[in-house]
Amino acid sequence: MSSVRLADVVAALDTAYPPAIAESWDSVGLVCGDPQDEVTKVMVAVDPTSAVVDEAIDAEADLLLVHHPLLLRGVDTVGAHTPKGALVHRLIKAGCALFTAHTNADSADPGVSDALAAALGLVVTGPIEAQPGRDLDKWAVLVPVDDVDKVRSAMFAAGAGYVGNYRDCSWSVTGQGQFLPTDSANPRLGAVGALESYEECRLEVIAPRGIREKVLAAVRAAHPFEEVAFDVMEMATFPGPRGLGRVGELPEPLSLRDFTTRVADALPATATGVRAAGDPEATVRTVAVCGGSGDGLLGAVSRLGVDAYVTADLRHHPADEHLRAGGPALIDVAHWASEQPWCGQAKSVLDTAFAQTEQWQVRLSSVRTDPWSLRASSQPGAAGSGRTRGTVDHSAICTENR
DSSP states (O other): OOBBHHHHHHHHHHHHSSSGGGGGTTTEEEEEEETTTTTOOOEEOOOOOOHHHHHHHHHTSEEESSOOOSSOSSSSSSOOTHHHHHHHHHHTTTTTTEOOOOOHHHHSSSSSHHHHHTTTTEEEEOOOOEOOOOOOOOOEEEGGGGHHHHHHHHHHHHHHHTTTBBOOOOOEEEEEEEEEEOOTOSSSSSSSTTEEEEEEEEEEEEEGGGGGGHHHHHHHHHSSSSSEEEEEEEEEOEEEEESSSEEEEEEEEEEEHHHHHHHHHHSOOOOSSSEEEOOTTSSSEEEEEEEEEOOOGHHHHHTTTTTTTEEOOOOHHHHHHHHHHHOOOOEOOHHHHHHTTHHHHHHHHHHHHHHTTTTOEEOOOOOOSOOOOEEEEOOOOOTTHHHHOEEEGGGGGOOOOO
16 A cells, blocks of 8 residues: 555544444544545554644654544633643644544454453453344345345445455345236236245345345335335344453452552553552452543442452542442552553554555653642651651652552
8 A cells, every 4th residue: 555545544534433333422533634645654642632642743643543632621712822722733734633542442342441450460351341243134035046146246235245344245045936916016036816836945144123125125226126125124132342441350360469469560651650549468360441430330330240440540538438338459650641542542543554554653642641740758767646748759750559
């Protein structure tokens, strides 16, 4: 591939992180940029902060791909006199597009929590809260044996026949059909008033429910008969592989103390570090993870019966009530740190799609966008004195996550 347009990159990202699975309140997709512009350099980051925008522009990136939206709430101006509008203007002037994959990347398979699970060495078994699978129809079309290939091909061309990672899927069986044309019929086979018996095929194909009219039009156009005999059956919907969070297993059990150390070593250091709640010597084998703010899934995690839950932004009261109710141990990390592994996953998506493109380059932002910059620790022996004198560490050089 000699060149890639922004539209091509958007299509690849939409395939990996379908916008249809984003939460209803979210804002995902292309924020600015011309779909016809050529793209050879991409930068990936968690947040579109001013420093990240500077880094992307300095690197002469054609596209800045981020997880968190710049324009999530309703806005009525992107004037350069506003902080967010100023970033948009700088990107446009530099010829750098901006694309967001947020909650669609959270629920995708693989998605944000898969990247977090991989960083922690977990073998993923499924989501914490699975989204329903696709709404599907099963079509059963009766076709003369000599015309079945034509009808089948038409249904495939209309978008039917996909089952998981397989395409052009169908099933068929032959049998005897009969009909009697009435006076107003115009039969291709047989004659008006005469009972006709012939060999036909029952052709079964799966199709998304949303393309029902398109499939029906294709069947009627390809079928040789004036009246087409067919059934459309709505299939039961089961939980799919997409959804928020992930559940996984460690290759070997660890104590909560040692697993917390593993989490700290696996994720980028931040001022807030990594903290755990629970018996330090409790055994951890099964783990739930959720990149970003995950206390809304505490109830679901408890019902799963896992040994520990790794997420970010846990609050005092929900965490305390969770533990009092007998829920699994909690490991709280920084929001940015929990989602930063996704940047590498997104890079892999684009590199896989456009590896053959000349001068193709995807870089990960080196900017630490975690907002917390300082960490204070009490001096030894100061506890219980009423007032303590603390020491302050800069997060930029903080490596002590434990």
